[in-house]
Amino acid sequence: MATASISSLGIGTGVDLEKMLSTIMTAERAPLTALESKISATNSKISLYGTLNTKLDALRTAADTLAYPSRLSAVKASTSTGAGFTANATFATPVGNHTINVSQLASAQKNVTGTYSANTTFSAGELRFTFGASSAETSVPIEEGATLAQVATSINSANLAVKASVVTINESGEQRLVLSGKDSGGDNSFSLVSTTTTASGGQAALNTFDAGLSTTAKNAQLTFDGIAISSSSNTFSNIVPGLTMTVSATGTGSISIQQDSATITTAAENFVKAFNEVASLIKDNSTYNETTKTGGTLSGDATGRSVMSILGSARTSTPTSLSAAEFKSLSSLGIEIQQNGQLTLNKTKLEAAIAKSPTEVTNTLGAYGRQFSSAVTDMQSGNGIVSSRTDSLKGALTRFTANKETLELRLTQIEKRYRAQFTALDKYVTSMQTTSAYLTQQLSSLSSS
Template identity: 35%
Template structure:
């Protein structure tokens, strides 16, 4: 309460202390309201903790469920790919791959085109006195027909007096997929161009105003550039079926498989083995779910606990919403059954998930792997169903109309109502204190006045006595 004035200075009475004691008595109802409001505020915080733990569990449950366009196998399978002859290359596999063995024979590797310019005195020798433009095209050469790719045509602008080094820099700065280097040999400096792998990356150079740098891959005979290596595609057979690739990184021969070719093996085919693994990802995701479940259940247990020794209760001890949430989570663990009544793997307990006396789950990895290897289809279906069940169940708790949400909204409304009641009561108490201070101020003034009158009379009588004597 705000102090209006300091009472008792005139009368010498302890009026300020008296007002404080009176207001303490008057404020009992306010203190009671504030304590009640604090208990609801604590419950709101506890509901937030409950919601957070359930949301984490829901995320782990959702992770068990494939997306709309994803199959259970795509969700859980991981793949490995190996080549028996590693000098031929390496292989990797991902979603879309099909387990099996394939025969691979590589007859040639993809390579990039290499062009070498005429020799110049040095890299700083001027190659144009007036400047100009050289056009670098990339395209496909089929027989003697060159087809330029209009999306990969680069204009290299050179200033008057530009050098061989300037042309090298212009080519590299164009980021065309062509690298240019200068080799300083005994015959002078020569510019060497290296293109990307494949017959779709054939280089053509042309200029009408700078001489000495034209090259047409469709033309035979002597030109300004010497081609020391022609662009070529990789050629191979897979299970006897011929295929080519512009790159030695082959991604389109087998769905979900990437081949990284490094050598040839004509007449000595090697084996490509694709292996599917369903246990690693499924075990990891199920363990994540179990961990989240245990964390959520431990949190709920703490919120609803009561310690008989310390007589300390959890913030939601006896709360019906918490009890409902815990029952929902417990029941869904083992009551969620397989859609296939004939499989021996009907529930989580059949695939290695167990629960202890504290309500904590654990996974027997050996039992789980055995079940997955024995019946991958039904085991993955069961895991997906568990994920869907928990996702839906938790949504009924923390969704827009969920019980935790409704309970939290109710608590927030109660706290808001207490705010209004407390504000009203504080206004009343301020008015009461103001009245007390007004009354005691009048008393202070009166007593002070009477004291002064008494002092005057005492002094007057004393003076009369002195006059008489």
């Protein structure tokens, strides 16, 4: 008696065992489906915390701008048309107008030798340099037969406060040696004594200089509101606190130092914007949607609430350095909180405070900037609440992924077992049906005989 071959579940029984197996496996996969939902939700949270970190970085950057008064220069310096100088002011520079008369630019000493033919070589000796007011000499040896270029190389190799170069002055190849002081200013002059002499063998002495082409080292000289001031370079620093001038020509001009609220206002705007972006991200992802009956990614997540609590404390807690300050709060500078948790900037209020005392404004913004920057840094540090929460989520994702792999393997084995059992059932029923048909045929034959 032949046994029927089963090509598809249910052929023998007439029951859709394939559909039954699918229904059973759907039920068996319920834990896997729940686990996949957890993995998806965890990935969403990790991604959201990455975005939160980026926005916290922006907030810390904005706070750092407030923290340093040098970045909040509340004054600007402008010069008169055609003035032979430029000027820059910092937050510490007093407001006012000044008259400047530049009488002399700073220069470095320059000595130019007489003219030598292209093939000139020099006798042995030394070049003895003395720099500034020092009496100490520094000697540069000159070898017998050295060319002008080799002399320049020897000087430069000695790393002195003078630089040597050779200038070819015509098509015949005649040359001059130029010695230039590396630094300008009267205290950076140098003197030179040469021990080379004219030798009988035709070697030249390097000891003649062209006074008409040589220049002395000088300080820059100017008067600032009639007060004579000198500088070894063409840059004058802190003539008044925070004011730097660079002169490029002699002559008379003026500097106007005025209040400049634009830098402070822009920094405050950037801070408000960065704060609001953090607040909006947390709020938008913490709300419950009544229509879909679903919560945001951060619903029930205490870390988001903690971030806003810490930022709120940084905003409302008066820094100790402001105990005697004229402006003790951000709201006194126009940075005010709204009912929706967002900050807003009252520019009129801020500009009025700047007009009253720019130094006090920068001090207050600096104190709060440092306070916010420290708060954000702590949250993002290794043990901070944001970093710890992110690490926790990543750890959970690793466990969920491992559990998923284990569960998928188990489900594969379960389905294999069910399929084997259903196949055996199908074969058994088919066999019984075949036996029944055979017996029925035999009984029919006996009855007819």
